[in-house]
Structures are given as structure tokens and as C-alpha cells.
Amino acid sequence: MTRMPENSSQPLLAVTHLSKFFGRQLGCHDIGFTVSPGEVIGVVGESGSGKSTLLNCIAGRIKPSNGSVFFNSSAGMIDLCRSSEALVRKIIRTQTGYVTQNAAQGLKMHISAGGNIGEKLMAGGMRHYGQIRKMALAWLERVEIDPDRIDDMPATFSGGMQQRLQIAANLVNSPKIMLMDEPTSGLDVSVQARLIDVLRKLVSGLNLSMVLVTHDLAVARLLCHRLYVMKQGEMVESGLSDQILDDPRQPYTQLLVSSVLKP
Amino acid sequence: MTRNWILKLENIEKDFVFHLQQGTRIVVFDGFSHLFFPGRASILTGPSGSGKSTLLRMIYGTYRTGGGHIWVRHRNRPKDIAAAAPAMIYTLRQDTIGYVSQFLRVVPRVSALDTVIEPLLARNMDLEKARKKGRALLERLNIPSTMWHLSATTFSGGEQQRINLARGFIAPFPILLLDEPTASLDLKNRRIVIELIKEALADNTCVIGVFHDPKDHRDFADHTINLAHMLNQEVMQSCPGKN
Numbered sequence: 464m465t466r467m468p469e470n471s472s473q474p475l476l477a478v479t480h481l482s483k484f485f486g487r488q489l490g491c492h493d494i495g496f497t498v499s500p501g502e503v504i505g506v507v508g509e510s511g512s513g514k515s516t517l518l519n520c521i522a523g524r525i526k527p528s529n530g531s532v533f534f535n536s537s538a539g540m541i542d543l544c545r546s547s548e549a550l551v552r553k554i555i556r557t558q559t560g561y562v563t564q565n566a567a568q569g570l571k572m573h574i575s576a577g578g579n580i581g582e583k584l585m586a587g588g589m590r591h592y593g594q595i596r597k598m599a600l601a602w603l604e605r606v607e608i609d610p611d612r613i614d615d616m617p618a619t620f621s622g623g624m625q626q627r628l629q630i631a632a633n634l635v636n637s638p639k640i641m642l643m644d645e646p647t648s649g650l651d652v653s654v655q656a657r658l659i660d661v662l663r664k665l666v667s668g669l670n671l672s673m674v675l676v677t678h679d680l681a682v683a684r685l686l687c688h689r690l691y692v693m694k695q696g697e698m699v700e701s702g703l704s705d706q707i708l709d710d711p712r713q714p715y716t717q718l719l720v721s722s723v724l725k726p
Numbered sequence: 727m728t729r730n731w732i733l734k735l736e737n738i739e740k741d742f743v744f745h746l747q748q749g750t751r752i753v754v755f756d757g758f759s760h761l762f763f764p765g766r767a768s769i770l771t772g773p774s775g776s777g778k779s780t781l782l783r784m785i786y787g788t789y790r791t792g793g794g795h796i797w798v799r800h801r802n803r804p805k806d807i808a809a810a811a812p813a814m815i816y817t818l819r820q821d822t823i824g825y826v827s828q829f830l831r832v833v834p835r836v837s838a839l840d841t842v843i844e845p846l847l848a849r850n851m852d853l854e855k856a857r858k859k860g861r862a863l864l865e866r867l868n869i870p871s872t873m874w875h876l877s878a879t880t881f882s883g884g885e886q887q888r889i890n891l892a893r894g895f896i897a898p899f900p901i902l903l904l905d906e907p908t909a910s911l912d913l914k915n916r917r918i919v920i921e922l923i924k925e926a927l928a929d930n931t932c933v934i935g936v937f938h939d940p941k942d943h944r945d946f947a948d949h950t951i952n953l954a955h956m957l958n959q960e961v962m963q964s965c966p967g968k969n
Contacts, residue, residue, distance in 0.1 A: 499813060656834035663833075685833060689812055703812060705788045712790070714745035721746060 473535055475500050475639055475672050476521070481530035483516050489696040490516035494530070496691055496701065498640060503666055503673040505687035505704065507680060507719070512693040514676040515644050521674065522642045523555045534558055535639075556586070560633030564645035566625035570617045570632065576603065577613035579632045587636040602631040606661050623654035627661060634665065640672040647682050659685055680723050684708055692716050732799045732932045733762035733785065733901055738808070739793035740777075740784060754780050757794070760951065764900065767923070767933040767946050772953035778936040781953070782903045784808075785934070786825045787815045798822060798901065820848050825903045826894030830886040832878045838889050839864065839874040845897040863892045867918055883910045895922045902926055904935035908942050916942060 474497035483490035491513035498504050506514045519525040521532050523543055533540040534554050543551050555561075563569040570579055580599040589595050600610045606627040608620075617625050626646060633641065646662070647655045659682060665671055666686075677683055683690055683704060690707040692700045692715065700713040711717045740755040754777040762768055770778040783789040784807075785796060791808035798805050800822045805814060819825075824845075833841065839860050846856040864874055867888040873881070878889050887910045894902070904923070908916045924946050927933055937943050 502812075660833075660835045684831075688816065702790070703787065703815060706790055709783070710789045712743070717745050 473540075474498060474533075475502075475535050476674075477531075477533040477535075477540065478517075478521060479531045479533070481517065481520055481532065482528050483513075483520055483525060484528045489513070490525075491520070491693070491696045494691075494698050496698075498672050498674060500639070500672055501666070501670045502689065503675060503687045505683040505690045506674065506676045506693060507678065507683050507690055507707075508693035509678060509719070511695070513696040514678075514693050516696075517693070518642055518644050518674060518676050522559060522561045523551050524561075557636065558639050560630075560636075560638040560641045562626070562629050562633055562641065562643040562646050564648055566622065566629045567617070569629045570625060572617050574616075575614045576608070576617055576620070576628050579617065579628060580635055583632050583635045598635065602635060603628075605665070606631045607657065621654075623650050623658060626650065626658055630661070630665075634669070634671075637669075638671075640674065643673060643675045645677055646675070647677065647679060655682070662686060680708060680720065692719065730763060731761040732764045733934075734797040734804070735760045735762075735785075735794070736797065737794035738784065738791055738796060740780060740789065741792055755784075755792075755794075759794075762901070762932050762934060764932050765927055765930040766948045767927055767935065767943065769943050769947045769950045770934065770936050770953060771950050776953040778953055779905055782825070782905050782934065782936065785901070785903055786819070786823060820845075822899065823901045823903065824894055824897070824899035826891055826905065826907050828887075828906045828909060830878060830890035830893075832886065834879055835877055837875045838869065838878050838881070841878060841889055842892040842896055845893060849897060859896060860892070863896055864889075867892055868915060884912065884915070887911060888915060891919055891922070895926065898926070898929055899931060901932045901934070904933065904937075906936055906938055909938050920945060 476498040478497070479495050481494040482492045494517055496504065506517060508514050516525065520527045527544055530544065532543040534543060536554060536558070541550070541554065543554065561569070571582070574582070577596065577599045580602055581595045584595050584598060589598070599613060603610050603613060608624055608627055608631070612620070617628060620628065630646070647658055650658060663686065666673060675683070675686060687704045690701065690704050691698050692707060692713070694715045700707060700711070700716045707716060708720055711720045736759055737757045738755050738759070739757060741751055741753045744750045770781060772778055780789055784791055787807050787810070794808065796807040798807055798818060800818055805818065807815065807818065810818070839857060842864060843856040843860040846859065847853065861871070861874065865871070869885060869888055873885070878886050881889065891907060908919055911919065920942060923933060927946055935943065
């Protein structure tokens with residue numbers, strides 16, 4: 464398990480009564496949770512449970528139908544759902560990183576690996592080319608990508624490498640919280656193991672918070688401190704990871720936990 | 727004497743409802759109370775299913791309590807695990823309550839040494855100092871140095887359990903929960919674990935353990951708690967033959 468987070472009174476992120484309807488179709492309903500600094504929260508559930516919808520609402524990529532997404536900023540808790548576009552974009556850009564399941568969607572495939580990282584650094588205010596390149600190399604090493612590949616196109620990278628590049632690009636501006644949508648899905652198990660290891664080290668090294676959407680309970684156990692279980696748009700149970708996985712109380716949670724195959 | 731308890735179970739209740747099995751309900755505890763003290767070893771006994779591991783997991787906060795309180799004296803103030811916020815449970819698990827499970831949960835790619843020293847790093851010990859302690863303990867538990875940098879994924883059951891034990895004993899805890907710590911160990915290594923337990927007790931640790939073999943705890947056990955006659959009763963016996 465990842466190292467325990469530091470104790471802190473103010474949450475970094477607080478979601479209250481969050482709902483999203485697509486017309487009459489329910490995406491997620493009345494979701495509430497908090498994330499503290501250094502905490503890794505897992506949102507688990509099967510396909511169609513609303514996990515990605517929830518994540519996209521938090522990331523400011525979808526406008527919720529109802530509820531609030533509070534971020535702890537220097538000016539206090541700011542509700543993204545009731546703030547100007549400009550402020551929302553600023554908070555998302557400076558406080559969060561977002562990693563999609565399909566790395567190709569989260570990267571600029573027509574510019575080099577170094578460019579993907581460098582662009583984010585420049586957006587954050589860095590100007591000096593030499594400095595940017597140096598930082599990009601450092602980040603590639605941190606996510607275990609061979610620094611010699613800095614000028615290569617992401618299309619020449621394997622899936623696992625693309626995913627790690629996406630993570631690096633999203634960490635360069637020191638976000639407080641990473642939002643990750645199924646980051647390990649679709650990867651081979653050994654590649655998954657490497658990615659998980661990279662994430663674990665980043666979480667403890669940077670005291671990073673994460674909201675991790677996954678349907679893989681083993682990944683949830685390994686990376687997350689707490690879990691929220693979703694089913695058909697509703698949050699059915701929440702608790703510490705070991706509580707949810709070892710002492711599931713709700714019928715759906717029990718079904719989910721018992722369905723996992725153990726090799 | 728009552729003032730000095732370190733762990734206090736107050737009318738704890740626990741049941742399991744198996745929704746996938748027509749809602750079968752099993753009651754494990756129905757108002758159990760008990761005090762535990764620093765430097766004392768309590769052994770939980772009883773047949774399989776009587777609640778021994780369940781009790782350990784409730785104290786650790788893995789199993790949620792249905793009713794009652796589990797008071798832990800944490801930095802001299804009582805905290806109720808049954809009602810604690812996640813942040814408090816993280817703190818309790820880091821500093822006050824240690825738990826050695828029956829099986830190591832192996833993390834791929836993390837070396838045996840780094841697995842063992844994690845509790846020290848969580849307490850902000852210097853990395854090199856922590857590694858030094860880790861190596862010493864691994865050596866004591868007869869894990870060859872050639873294996874220290876390897877992930878425990880390829881280790882035998884007994885070797886994995888010794889990594890698990892090293893991790894459990896490397897940092898001092900006021901309360902230490904042991905779930906079958908000597909299972910899958912040969913006699914030589916069992917003796918070492920017993921030594922480690924005695925050292926913890928001498929360091930004023932409150933030890934609560936489940937042991938498969940009564941011979942393992944005869945040297946240090948202060949009393950046994952028989953959960954076989956659970957449900958509002960406890961059968962406590964003092965242990966003869968303790969040094």
C-alpha cells in the first residue's frame with residue numbers, strides 16, 4: 464500500500480451533491496466526498512457506473528447538472544461550478560493534472576515527447592529553452608522513460624511509455640491533485656506493475672493527491688487509501704480500501720469483491 | 727491498574743451479512759468487553775470461526791464495528807477506532823497499532839528490503855539508517871543478502887512470511903497484533919520470532935496474538951482469551967509457566 468497521507472484539517476478537494484444528467488440519462492447522482500493532501504482516492508465500479516462522468520465533472524471537462532466542486536486555493540475553498548470560465552481554467556491548469564485511459568488522447572501526438580512536457584512548462588511560465596529541456600529530461604527519467612527518446616514522437620512509444628509520458632506531462636507544474644481515468648487498463652500486467660510502481664513513488668515523493676477511477680480492485684488496493692464504490696450513477700459504499708475489500712457490507716460491493724479472480 | 731490500559735474494548739458488536747447467500751447473518755461479537763495493558767501478551771484462542779482474526783481486524787480498523795467502542799490510548803489520549811475518521815486511522819496505523827497478517831501482500835518491483843523498511847520511512851527515518859536496520863533484521867530472520875534487492879514475488883511462502891514479519895517488527899508499536907505469525911515457519915525461524923515478540927514485550931508493547939501452536943506462546947503469554955464461548959462472555963485464564 465502507498466504510504467499514509469499527512470494529517471491536514473482542510474481538504475484539498477470537496478465534492479458535494481454532485482449530479483450529472485445527460486438529458487434523462489443519469490450520469491451520476493448526489494455524489495459527495497473529500498480528498499485530503501497526499502490521499503489517493505479510488506472510484507471503483509463497473510462500466511457505466513458513472514465513475515468517468517464524476518471524474519470529468521471534477522476536472523472541469525463536463526459541467527455538472529447540480530452540486531459543487533470545491534478546490535482549496537490560496538483564496539479559500541472555491542466552487543468551480545459557480546466560478547467564471549477563466550477562474551475554472553486557471554485552477555484546473557495550476558492545481559490539477561488529468562490522465563486519460565487512452566494516452567494518445569491525452570498527448571499531442573504530432574510533437575515530440577520532450578515537446579509534450581516542454582509545452583506544459585511553457586504554459587506554466589518557463590521561458591528558457593535550456594532549462595525546459597533539462598527539466599523535461601529529469602521528468603522522463605522520473606517516469607522511467609529513456610531520456611534518449613526525448614525527441615521521438617509519442618506514436619513511436621509503447622502504450623505503457625505513452626501513459627508514463629502523459630503522467631509526466633501532467634506533473635510538471637506541480638499540481639496538488641492528479642485525476643486519472645483508468646490509467647492501467649489496457650496495459651500488459653508487467654507494464655501495469657511498472658506504472659503502478661511509478662505512481663506509488665510519485666505519490667509518496669511529491670505528497671500528491673489522486674482521484675483514480677478504476678475497475679481493477681487489485682490496483683485500487685495497491686494504490687488507494689480510500690475507495691468509493693459506484694453503481695449505476697450512485698455511490699453505494701465508501702471506506703478505507705481494506706475496509707471495502709475485506710469487509711464489504713453493501714450487496715453490490717460484496718458482488719464486486721467476490722467477482723475478482725485470484726490467480 | 728484500570729487507568730493504565732492501552733486498549734479497551736467496550737461492548738463491541740460485529741456481524742456479517744452475506745447478501746450473496748440469501749442474506750445469511752453471522753454474529754461474531756455481541757457485547758464483548760476487555761482491557762489490554764502495555765507490556766502484556768494476550769493470546770486469542772478458540773476454534774476456527776470463533777472470531778480471533780475478526781477481533782484483530784476490528785482493532786486495526788479493517789473490519790468495521792457494528793456497535794460499541796474500541797478505545798486506543800494514542801499519545802496518551804483515548805481514540806475510538808470504531809468511530810475514527812480516516813485520517814485518524816492512518817495515524818493510528820502508522821504510530822500506534824502494528825499488524826502482522828498471515829500472508830504478505832506482495833507488491834511487484836518493490837525490493838524485499840524496501841518492503842521491510844516502509845514503516846520506518848513512514849515515520850520519516852533517514853533512508854540509509856532505515857536500510858541498515860532492515861538489513862540487520864533480514865539477516866536475523868535468515869533471509870540471504872542476495873535476496874534483499876529482489877521483490878518478494880518469487881519467494882517461498884516461508885520467506886514471504888519472514889519479510890512480512892520483518893516489516894511488522896521493524897518499528898516499535900505500543901500495540902502489536904499478530905495473526906498466526908509463526909505459521910509456515912520452521913523451528914529455527916519460529917524461535918527467532920518468539921525472541922522478537924519477547925523483545926517487543928520488554929519494550930512495553932501490548933501484544934495480542936493468534937497462534938496455531940500453543941507451544942509458541944508458552945514462554946511469554948500472560949493470559950489467554952477463549953472466544954469459543956463468545957456472545958457476552960469471556961473465558962480468561964492466566965498462563966502457567968510464564969517467565
